Amino acid sequence: MNTPSTILDAIPRRLHLQPDHPLLITRKLIESRFPGYKAHNDLFPIVTTVQNFDSLGFPPDHVGRNRTDTYYLNKSTVLRTHTSAHQADTFRKNESEGYLISADVYRRDAIDRSHYPVFHQMEGARTWDRSQAEKEGKSLAQVIWEDVDKIPKHNVEVEDPNPTNHPERNPLQSTHSAEEVEAIAAHLKRSLEDMVITIFNAAKSATDSTADAEPLKIRWVEAYFPFTSPSWELEVFWQGDWLEVLGSGVVSQPILNNASVPNRVGWAFGLGLERIAMLLYSIPDIRLFWSKDKRFLSQFSETAPIKRFVAFSKYPACFKDVSFWLSKNEGASAAGGKGAAPIHPPATTPSDSAPSTIVPPAAPAPTTPSFHENDVMEIAREVCGDLVEDVRLVDEFQHPKTGRKSVCYRVNYRSLERTLTNEETNELHERLRTLLVERLGVELR
Numbered sequence: 001m002n003t004p005s006t007i008l009d010a011i012p013r014r015l016h017l018q019p020d021h022p023l024l025i026t027r028k029l030i031e032s033r034f035p036g037y038k039a040h041n042d043l044f045p046i047v048t049t050v051q052n053f054d055s056l057g058f059p060p061d062h063v064g065r066n067r068t069d070t071y072y073l074n075k076s077t078v079l080r081t082h083t084s085a086h087q088a089d090t091f092r093k094n095e096s097e098g099y100l101i102s103a104d105v106y107r108r109d110a111i112d113r114s115h116y117p118v119f120h121q122m123e124g125a126r127t128w129d130r131s132q133a134e135k136e137g138k139s140l141a142q143v144i145w146e147d148v149d150k151i152p153k154h155n156v157e158v159e160d161p162n163p164t165n166h167p168e169r170n171p172l173q174s175t176h177s178a179e180e181v182e183a184i185a186a187h188l189k190r191s192l193e194d195m196v197i198t199i200f201n202a203a204k205s206a207t208d209s210t211a212d213a214e215p216l217k218i219r220w221v222e223a224y225f226p227f228t229s230p231s232w233e234l235e236v237f238w239q240g241d242w243l244e245v246l247g248s249g250v251v252s253q254p255i256l257n258n259a260s261v262p263n264r265v266g267w268a269f270g271l272g273l274e275r276i277a278m279l280l281y282s283i284p285d286i287r288l289f290w291s292k293d294k295r296f297l298s299q300f301s302e303t304a305p306i307k308r309f310v311a312f313s314k315y316p317a318c319f320k321d322v323s324f325w326l327s328k329n330e331g332a333s334a335a336g337g338k339g340a341a342p343i344h345p346p347a348t349t350p351s352d353s354a355p356s357t358i359v360p361p362a363a364p365a366p367t368t369p370s371f372h373e374n375d376v377m378e379i380a381r382e383v384c385g386d387l388v389e390d391v392r393l394v395d396e397f398q399h400p401k402t403g404r405k406s407v408c409y410r411v412n413y414r415s416l417e418r419t420l421t422n423e424e425t426n427e428l429h430e431r432l433r434t435l436l437v438e439r440l441g442v443e444l445r
């Protein structure tokens with residue numbers, strides 16, 4: 001168990017179901033672009049490690065399984081880290097050709113204005129039945145292309161320079177023909193382009209007052225997920241940068257086979273609702289979604305057109321540093337966190353694609369290093385709640401003789417709702433320092 005009660009307290013909030021909440025409005029806007037897809041918005045966040053990882057083909061040593069990254073309730077039960085945890089069950093129920101799942105998800109992570117340990121994702125999938133196509137005397141690809149024609153057309157510039165599949169970088173699954181994957185990919189890309197263009201046009205009209213604003217640009221890039229192949233991310237050119245908005249791909253066939261629907265094939269995507277809502281409304285800090293302050297909540301309405309969030313006065317920030325020595329045996333590489341491996345590293349071939357060489361069994365899970373940056377983040381959350389805006393590593397130092405490592409974190413204290421007093425921040429910082437020593441066994445400098 002590594003789940004603090006402050007995290008469990010978020011479970012009943014269900015912000016994606018709260019009337020007039022920006023996450024609900026964003027969810028509904030996305031849902032409106034997937035007519036006929038069945039929406040599941042009520043799935044409970046406590047799942048098994050089988051649902052969250054194994055059913056999706058995560059290898060046993062995947063970093064996502066580490067206690068530093070995931071909230072465990074016991075050895076085999078976690079707070080879901082993504083809505084994909086429900087893919088297998090939803091495919092098994094087989095209630096609709098397309099589905100959408102919106103839900104709260106939980107990850108131990110950095111503290112800053114765009115990361116919060118609880119956030120919301122939307123997952124979607126569309127599958128077709130191969131045997132049904134055959135009964136109709138058509139090829140599967142033909143049936144899918146007919147459905148591609150039903151998707152609304154757009155005239156936004158899309159960069160998509162890569163081939164649909166690439167033997168090394170983005171392989172076809174052995175269970176799919178290249179023709180089928182062309183059709184599935186076209187349906188995936190056109191459906192998701194339609195959705196993203198709708199959202200970003202709404203965001204543009206809410207943010208650009210002038211008509212001569214830059215036209216929308218989007219691009220597809222190759223990606224990797226343990227549960228799709230080939231896989232892509234969709235990026236949008238937004239205020240000068242390419243921004244990743246979703247992950248997607250052709251569903252790994254073993255997931256469908258194990259869910260007792262071996263005749264179905266299709267695609268899936270997942271996205272973060274906060275990130276999209278922040279752009280739609282120009283919301284500057286992810287903590288605001290949890291605010292019960294009327295000055296925040298009163299600005300959003302399901303029936304009014306989307307307009308820019310007007311930040312109420314920005315209260316002063318106050319930063320304080322904390323420096324400490326890591327316990328004796330920590331090497332130079334001990335600090336995990338930001339620079340560490342991404343959530344979905346291209347670590348393995350998808351489990352089904354018959355590899356030409358024998359893949360050795362995955363190495364046993366590495367022993368968890370005793371210091372991980374996410375533990376500092378967790379303690380800061382526990383002590384400060386929403387009064388901490390960000391926590392950053394500002395200095396690292398290794399003693400030339402003893403080899404001991406010292407780190408310095410800068411904690412930025414700021415309330416979104418009021419001015420903090422000096423005493424208050426001093427007290428928070430003292431408690432933080434004490435807990436760092438107690439929990440992590442570090443030595444303050």
Ligand code: PHE
Pocket residue numbers: 081082083084123225228247248249268269270271
């Ligand atoms: N679950 C993935 C994530 O959290 C997103 C994803 C969903 C990617 C479905 C592909 C298909 O990053």
